[in-house]
Ligand SMILES: Nc1nc2c(c(=O)[nH]1)N[C@H]1C(S)=C(S)[C@@H](COP(=O)(O)O)O[C@H]1N2
């Protein structure tokens with residue numbers, strides 16, 4: 001695999017300048033390492049990272065949707081699946097990345113360290129690749145724990161780190177594809193070496209197979225530790241998940257309580273009104289007015305970006321019906337913004353495109369599972385829309401504005 005250094009490289013990194021320590025020949029002796037082990041782990045990481053990238057881009061888009069890009073707004077559970085996969089694949093990547101780094105880090109101490117321009121570019125791209133990947137997994141894990149020890153805004157930092165990693169990964173894959181082809185090829189698959197063979201070839205010893213199986217097992221176990229946050233039968237295994245989808249007021253989780261949002265009983269009491277701006281004159285509805293309108297029922301999930309999700313039967317007034325009752329011309333609606341009593345929190349309002357908000361199941365919900373909403377779930381009224389992230393299912397509605 002080590003091609004000879006080009007001429008300049010050979011002069012700078014001559015053999016008699018080779019440092020000792022980890023740079024000496026045979027400094028790393030574990031027989032678990034080989035190019036094939038690195039390739040197998042790389043391929044597995046390629047798969048989990050690709051799922052994370054696609055589902056991450058989807059989540060990013062849904063949090064700031066653009067009208068020019070259509071999205072299947074009526075598959076109610078789609079975001080639940082994509083975001084669940086995002087978190088599960090991210091967590092499953094942790095053992096894979098750790099094993100991959102352990103397998104390849106001795107290469108940092110090869111001599112000569114830089115062999116050619118192409119080799120130098122490939123080495124440099126490893127810095128954003130490794131640092132970015134660790135950053136993504138670390139910030140993702142603390143985020144699903146609702147722990148924000150860092151000063152930056154998580155979604156933006158996570159997004160830009162992903163852009164960086166995707167670019168560095170493209171360089172890495174392009175430069176390493178020939179190695180993967182060779183080591184994962186048919187000839188190598190059937191070649192086996194004696195257990196103590198330390199040559200860095202593609203072939204697998206018994207020990208290397210066991211190592212890969214162990215890493216795969218650890219990765220599967222990590223996935224199980226969070227999957228239960230959205231897959232109900234796995235709830236009891238979800239030790240790493242910060243929410244149990246069946247625990248909370250009315251039997252499902254709450255991210256922000258009314259008290260922590262500064263929503264008190266004075267503002268949700270008899271004087272509460274839902275204002276609708278966008279018709280010929282501003283409209284206003286009490287909770288009794290809304291309850292008197294034709295009710296619509298829908299089974300929809302709350303799918304939090306943090307990976308937990310819970311599907312419930314909601315009942316309330318269809319957003320389209322409410323707008324019509326307020327005199328809004330539905331044909332000209334482009335987007336609708338929902339404001340909360342919460343005031344000026346990060347999630348105190350949400351703007352939704354026409355396709356989402358006029359869906360037949362898009363509700364101003366008043367009840368869940370046949371009971372009036374708990375105040376922590378958004379009483380007197382909350383938004384519940386198909387295929388939208390939880391952060392955009394605004395609770396404690398106060399005002400609706402049509403654009
Ligand atoms: N006004 C307001 N609405 C909000 C939030 C908030 O902080 N303020 N949190 C959102 C988030 S992040 C989620 S996941 C859902 C959770 O809804 P639940 O508490 O009823 O489960 O509410 C959303 N609605």
Ligand SMILES: [Mo]
Pocket residue numbers: 255303304305306390391
């Ligand atoms: Mo959320």
